[in-house]
Amino acid sequence: MKKTGVIAAAILATSFAMPAAAQLSVEDQIExxxxxxxxxxxxxxxxxxxxxxxxxxxxxxxxxxxxNAIAAIANSGMGALFSPDSTMDKAENTRLKPEFFQQTDKVREVGTNFVREANKLQEVAATGDRGALARQFSAVGQTCKACHDNFRAD
Ligand code: HEC
Known part of the structure; x- marks a missing residue:
């Protein structure tokens, strides 16, 4: 390999080693x-x-x-931690149902509801209103449950 080729390969290797969002292994996605x-x-x-x-x-x-912590996780793009190879019929130590990759409309619906209610939780918490926070806690909890009922095995 010519010298320029070696340098180009080195630069490529560096940029591939540190992509903006690394593709995690299935095990790491699950964890x-x-x-x-x-x-x-x-x-x-x-x-x-x-x-x-x-x-x-x-x-x-x-x-x-x-x-704030809940909203930050909700907005972190967790979808990147779900790949078709990471369902419970294909991978170990997970309760993700394969339906997650079949019922895409339902996934979008429960996911959107969850992020919306988590953001509202953050807004309500900022007001310091305890009663409103208790009500919003319940609203968020229902969105957690909606996803579990559909896509998490018991
Ligand atoms: C978009 C779907 C979805 C939403 C929304 C969701 N979950 Fe889950 N949750 C899952 C799935 C799927 C699993 C199983 C993950 C696995 O085993 O790989 C899980 C697992 C869990 C676990 C067990 C983690 C472990 O160590 O195995 C807890 C606790 C949990 N969820 C709590 C929550 C709470 C609290 C919320 C709401 C604030 C929430 N989840 C929102 C889908 C969701």
Missing amino acids: ARQAGYQFMAWNMGKIKAQAVDGDVEFNADQMKAAA
């Missing part, structure tokens, strides 16, 4: 999406404890932080 859901569930739990149940004293700053 990352489960971590994202767990992290949202942890934050939903905080909102439930403070705004809904009152087990923990209401702290508007903590509620804002929790809602």
